[in-house]
Amino acid sequence: MHWTPEHAQPLNQWPEQHLDVSSTTPSPAHKLELPPGSRQRCHYAWAHDDISALTASNLLKRYAEKYSGVLDSPYERPTLGGYGDAAFLNGAKGDPEPWPGPETTYPLASLHEGLPGTKSSSGGGSGGLGGSPVLAGNLPEPLYAGNACGGPSSAPEYAAGYGGGYLAPGYCPQTGAALPPPPPAALLQPPPPPGYGPSGPLYNYPAGGYAAQPGYGALAPPPAPPPAPYLTSGLAAPTPLPASAPPRPAPASYGFQAAAEAGVSLKRKAADEGAEGRYRKYAYEPAKAPVADGASYPAADNGECRGNGFRAKPPGAAEEASGKYGGGVPLKVLGSPVYGPQLEPFEKFPERAPAPAPRGGFAVPSGEPPKGVDPGTLELVTSKMVDCGPPVQWADVAGQGALKAALEEELVWPLLRPPAYPGSPCPPRTVLLFGPRGAGKALLGRCLATQLGATLLRLRGATVAAPGAAEGARLLQAAFAAARCRPPAVLLISELDALLPARDDGAAAAGALQAPLLACLDSGCGAGSDGVLVVGTTSRPAALDEATRRRFALRFYVTLPDGPARGQILQRALAQQGCALSERELAALVQGTQGFSGGELGQLCQQAVAGAGLSGLQRPLSYKDLEAALAKVGPRASPKDLDSFVEWDKMYGFGH
Numbered sequence: 315m316h317w318t319p320e321h322a323q324p325l326n327q328w329p330e331q332h333l334d335v336s337s338t339t340p341s342p343a344h345k346l347e348l349p350p351g352s353r354q355r356c357h358y359a360w361a362h363d364d365i366s367a368l369t370a371s372n373l374l375k376r377y378a379e380k381y382s383g384v385l386d387s388p389y390e391r392p393t394l395g396g397y398g399d400a401a402f403l404n405g406a407k408g409d410p411e412p413w414p415g416p417e418t419t420y421p422l423a424s425l426h427e428g429l430p431g432t433k434s435s436s437g438g439g440s441g442g443l444g445g446s447p448v449l450a451g452n453l454p455e456p457l458y459a460g461n462a463c464g465g466p467s468s469a470p471e472y473a474a475g476y477g478g479g480y481l482a483p484g485y486c487p488q489t490g491a492a493l494p495p496p497p498p499a500a501l502l503q504p505p506p507p508p509g510y511g512p513s514g515p516l517y518n519y520p521a522g523g524y525a526a527q528p529g530y531g532a533l534a535p536p537p538a539p540p541p542a543p544y545l546t547s548g549l550a551a552p553t554p555l556p557a558s559a560p561p562r563p564a565p566a567s568y569g570f571q572a573a574a575e576a577g578v579s580l581k582r583k584a585a586d587e588g589a590e591g592r593y594r595k596y597a598y599e600p601a602k603a604p605v606a607d608g609a610s611y612p613a614a615d616n617g618e619c620r621g622n623g624f625r626a627k628p629p630g631a632a633e634e635a636s637g638k639y640g641g642g643v644p645l646k647v648l649g650s651p652v653y654g655p656q657l658e659p660f661e662k663f664p665e666r667a668p669a670p671a672p673r674g675g676f677a678v679p680s681g682e683p684p685k686g687v688d689p690g691t692l693e694l695v696t697s698k699m700v701d702c703g704p705p706v707q708w709a710d711v712a713g714q715g716a717l718k719a720a721l722e723e724e725l726v727w728p729l730l731r732p733p734a735y736p737g738s739p740c741p742p743r744t745v746l747l748f749g750p751r752g753a754g755k756a757l758l759g760r761c762l763a764t765q766l767g768a769t770l771l772r773l774r775g776a777t778v779a780a781p782g783a784a785e786g787a788r789l790l791q792a793a794f795a796a797a798r799c800r801p802p803a804v805l806l807i808s809e810l811d812a813l814l815p816a817r818d819d820g821a822a823a824a825g826a827l828q829a830p831l832l833a834c835l836d837s838g839c840g841a842g843s844d845g846v847l848v849v850g851t852t853s854r855p856a857a858l859d860e861a862t863r864r865r866f867a868l869r870f871y872v873t874l875p876d877g878p879a880r881g882q883i884l885q886r887a888l889a890q891q892g893c894a895l896s897e898r899e900l901a902a903l904v905q906g907t908q909g910f911s912g913g914e915l916g917q918l919c920q921q922a923v924a925g926a927g928l929s930g931l932q933r934p935l936s937y938k939d940l941e942a943a944l945a946k947v948g949p950r951a952s953p954k955d956l957d958s959f960v961e962w963d964k965m966y967g968f969g970h
């Protein structure tokens with residue numbers, strides 16, 4: 315605001331003219347019109363109005379002369395808001411006391427007292443809240459105690475030296491010299507515990523800093539010891555080492571370096587393991603200990619056999635107390651995890667440790683051939699059916715993450731866990747894997763056997779059914795008996811539907827095998843069949859009647875591999891052929907093999923190899939060969955077939 319002619323009016327008229335305009339509260343005339351009930355509520359509004367006018371009038375009259383010099387000058391006057399609010403704050407709403415009279419006890423401080431170079435006012439001034447910056451330099455003391463503007467330093471949180479630097483020197487000419495002396499340093503900082511004093515040997519820094527550490531280059535010297543004024547009183551300054559003192563021997567290497575490298579490698583390993591890493595937890599136990607008495611069908615392996623017939627201990631684990639099976643002593647659930655695939659091949663008749671002494675017959679096979687089974691057939695079945703292929707880890711099965719997790723949690727863990735209490739419900743002993751041909755059902759069955767450390771016996775439904783009903787029934791019985799003789803065992807019956815009455819081709823012989831199958835499932839997986847897991851696989855789940863279906867406690871859909879899984883299967887298969895595709899070629903191949911099963915992807919690679927061999931040139935497999943093979947090998951499962959799997963899964967499957 316600048317000077318205008320209206321300022322030439324007498325100052326005693328000035329407040330009426332200006333305050334009337336700014337007042338928003340009722341005038342005394344209005345107040346009479348109000349109903350009596352509302353008077354109390356409006357009391358402060360009227361008081362506010364009266365006091366504002368009277369106080370301002372008196373104050374302005376009182377200080378008119380003082381201000382005249384200022385008003386005459388081209389100085390921008392502070393707004394009234396800079397004065398009034400602090401005074402009005404005292405009349406807080408709800409205060410039952412009548413508003414104080416015009417003789418307010420809040421005198422305004424002179425503007426001149428707040429200007430630089432004037433003497434500081436020690437009296438209480440009206441602290442203009444939100445006022446002009448000039449007034450800010452004249453803040454009341456209680457609000458800014460201890461600042462560099464001369465306030466008392468009694469407030470302990472504002473130690474000496476605080477605040478002064480934040481205020482422009484123009485507002486506060488006083489320097490630190492005007493401040494009260496700071497409290498003794500000993501009060502500000504407690505003495506350190508014994509042994510931690512800066513004069514102790516730990517703080518004897520060499521004067522020139524440490525010598526450069528080998529392998530780390532020239533390190534910046536450590537900061538010099540703090541200067542004496544920072545030290546607590548009574549403590550000696552650190553004693554610099556004499557220049558002739560031998561330098562501190564540099565450590566050969568820091569421990570954390572090796573630890574960091576180890577950490578990095580561990581991290582890398584974990585990253586390499588990737589999502590599949592969690593499926594490498596259980597140790598595969600390829601070597602079976604020999605039987606001392608040389609029995610053809612050694613029964614027990616050793617004390618590792620669990621109450622449920624499956625061992626959970628990794629190879630090399632120390633033998634536990636013998637009372638853990640029959641004595642009710644709970645076992646440690648699982649052995650320590652073993653990371654990384656173990657690629658030892660199966661041995662046909664792996665060696666076994668001497669059979670342990672019988673422990674009450676609980677889950678310990680007798681070692682004798684089962685009664686009622688022809689020993690010759692049993693021998694035949696054992697020699698033909700025992701799968702001696704390499705162990706299959708979870709990571710060897712591409713994709714199928716959810717299914718693998720479900721199998722592990724619902725089948726492997728319960729089988730490996732000891733029974734919670736005698737007579738507790740048995741874990742599932744039968745599982746049906748259904749899905750398109752070549753989707754990896756048999757692969758998963760082998761993987762289950764590996765995870766359980768079990769002997770794998772494989773039986774093909776078509777093979778069993780081929781010789782006829784009678785012979786097929788005998789084979790079935792012998793297979794189950796062989797599995798019972800070699801616990802823990804996984805009996806994998808693929809093409810299960812071949813044993814059941816077919817709907818469309820009407821094979822009567824196969825239908826005749828249903829009853830023996832059901833009988834075997836009941837006896838083989840009943841209460842007396844600890845240590846046998848039956849895995850049935852089928853690509854025609856709809857062919858299973860209800861009786862057969864119910865015999866399988868778990869039923870899981872093995873889907874076709876998705877894109878990433880196809881990529882993995884292809885890469886693995888092509889690597890065996892010495893072929894490495896570029897990323898783009900592999901992506902194109904993955905794209906072009908949509909709907910292929912794992913088995914069909916293998917066929918594709920074989921077809922490509924065959925095509926390349928036909929050309930008569932000794933050259934590595936290329937993308938062109940695979941493209942040519944794609945014209946000959948295609949997916950067998952139609953979208954309709956896939957839909958029927960999904961439907962069956964919805965109705966009878968367990969989902970995952």
Ligand SMILES: Nc1ncnc2c1ncn2[C@@H]1O[C@H](COP(=O)(O)OP(=O)(O)OP(=O)(O)O)[C@@H](O)[C@H]1O
Pocket residue numbers: 710711712713714750751752753754755756757758808809851852853875879883911912913914916
């Ligand atoms: N997810 C997979 N990861 C790696 N290999 C796979 C996968 N699925 C299938 N394969 C490979 O495909 C081939 C066929 O697999 P498998 O025999 O397990 O299929 P299947 O479902 O049992 O077929 P079928 O119904 O004809 O018996 C095997 O060589 C197997 O290694």
Ligand SMILES: [Mg+2]
Pocket residue numbers: 752755756757808809851
């Ligand atoms: Mg199969």
